[in-house]
Amino acid sequence: MFKNKLVNIMLIILVALTLVGVVAFVLVNQYMNEPDPDAEPTIDEIIAQSFDTAEITTNLLSNDFVRASFRIHVDSKGALTEVQKRDFQVKNIILRALSGKRASDLAGPEGIEAFEDDIRNQINxxxxxxxxxxxxTTAWVIQ
Structure with missing residues (x-):
């Protein structure tokens, strides 16, 4: 290439250092911009990966009735598609779970939270x- 060996060596070292720098820059940017898997989802992510059930009305074990609707938040687009296809099974799970409860079981925030956890586990x-x-729970009436 060049007649001077020193120029050739310096040029090779300069190109090698530049390549190492570019690779390091790309890798650092890629790993620094990666979202934290433990981070709480944003409201836009929750809405984009959620499914709303139709309003469900059914009798309770205590001869009361409940009218409720739910929003089911899933972890991926594939799961959202699956839960939309399983709409009838989700409705069945909710109806069976409600029909086995008394109004007193569902009273207060603790009752609703326990019911939501039960539904989540059964759907999973x-x-x-x-x-x-x-x-x-997006709507909730017990009479």
Whole structure:
């Protein structure tokens, strides 16, 4: 290339250092911009990965009736598609769970939270792709 060996060596070292710097820059940017898997999802992510159930009205074990609807938040787009396809199974799980409860079991925030956890666990047993992160109660009337 060049007649001077020193120039050749310096040019090779300069190119090698530049390549190492570019590779290091790309790797650092890629890993620094990666989202934290333990971070709480944003409200936009929750809405984008949620499914709303239709309003469900059924009798309780205590001869009262409940009217409720839920928002089911899943962990991925594939899980959202699956839970939408399993709408009838989700409704069945909710109806069976409600029909086995008394109004006193569902009273207060603790009762609703326990019911939401129960529904989440039962739906997760069905899921093949992804999982339900949270079940939110969006409407709730017991009479």
């Amino acid at each position: 047993e069905l899921m093949q792709e992804g999982e339900v992160i949270q079940v939110y």
